[in-house]
Amino acid sequence: MESNNEEFFEIIGDKVFGMSGIESNEKWSECLRTNSSYRDCPISQHVSKTNLTMTVAVYNPSTIDINSVEIAIPNHNYTVKVWNQKTKSLVEPSSFVVNCYEDYNESADRFDSCFMTVSTLVESRNVQVIVLEKVNNNSISLEDRTLSHSGNDFITNGRIKLTFMGYSLRNSEIKFKFEDQMSKQIEFLNFSMGWW
Numbered sequence: 001m002e003s004n005n006e007e008f009f010e011i012i013g014d015k016v017f018g019m020s021g022i023e024s025n026e027k028w029s030e031c032l033r034t035n036s037s038y039r040d041c042p043i044s045q046h047v048s049k050t051n052l053t054m055t056v057a058v059y060n061p062s063t064i065d066i067n068s069v070e071i072a073i074p075n076h077n078y079t080v081k082v083w084n085q086k087t088k089s090l091v092e093p094s095s096f097v098v099n100c101y102e103d104y105n106e107s108a109d110r111f112d113s114c115f116m117t118v119s120t121l122v123e124s125r126n127v128q129v130i131v132l133e134k135v136n137n138n139s140i141s142l143e144d145r146t147l148s149h150s151g152n153d154f155i156t157n158g159r160i161k162l163t164f165m166g167y168s169l170r171n172s173e174i175k176f177k178f179e180d181q182m183s184k185q186i187e188f189l190n191f192s193m194g195w196w
Contacts, residue, residue, distance in 0.1 A: 005030075012057050015127045020083050020090075022055055022129060031072065037103050037113040038072040043132075047074045052134040060122040071116045073132065076100055082120040083129035090131055095119045101172045101192060156181075 009028035017023050031041035038044055046052050058069045076098045081090040096118045103113035122128040154163040159182055165175040171192065178187040 012059065012127060016055065016057050016129055019085070019127065020088075020129050022131075024055060028057065036072065037111075038074045039105070039111070039113075041072050043073060049134065052132075054132045056130040056132060058122050058128045058130060060124055060126055060128070063124050065124050066122045068117055068119050069122060069128070069130070071118065071130065071132070073098070073114045073116050075112055075114055077135050078116065078132045079135055080116060080118055081131045081133075082118065090129075093119050099172045 009030075013024055013028050029042045038047075043054060046054065056071055060066055078098070080093060080096050082093045083089075084091045096116055098114050098116045100112055100114040102110055104110055116132075118130060120128055120130065153165075154161055156162070159180065161179040161181055163177040163179070165177050165188070167174045174191050176189045176191070178189055179185070
């Protein structure tokens with residue numbers, strides 16, 4: 001298995017270099033698990049570095065194109081560029097979002113875990129090049145935000161009213177107020193999107 005991985009990484013490296021001219025100064029490697037955290041990915045070896053530029057090769061073995069990728073990262077302090085095959089250059093993606101949440105390791109120790117979802121085309125049976133760059137910790141700030149309530153942020157069926165109360169960016173959480181208008185019971189609901 002190890003020799004297959006080495007050969008696969010060499011093929012990926014050749015493909016990335018052929019597409020973009022980007023050559024890795026380290027051996028290519030991959031995340032150990034799917035849908036895990038950054039701790040199972042090569043970026044975990046570089047968390048303490050203040051300056052980091054990391055090239056990520058996303059391989060799509062499918063017979064259909066995909067339009068977005070999700071990359072595990074340690075925190076929100078990363079920007080991203082994607083390879084544009086037409087212009088033969090790295091460009092900013094049409095959109096990207098970072099969602100962070102609290103996670104726990106096997107020993108029940110808490111840590112922050114984030115996923116960056118990047119809008120970019122990865123053609124079938126092909127590779128897309130993505131470059132992550134760590135930015136100054138103070139240059140990005142996360143704040144809890146609440147929408148102003150204009151009275152239009154709810155849905156109702158006449159008996160039950162569900163009002164959107166805002167969201168917490170830091171906790172990847174959305175908040176609702178649930179009202180049973182017949183019994184006059186009110187409940188506040190917080191949904192964590194961290195596991196989705």
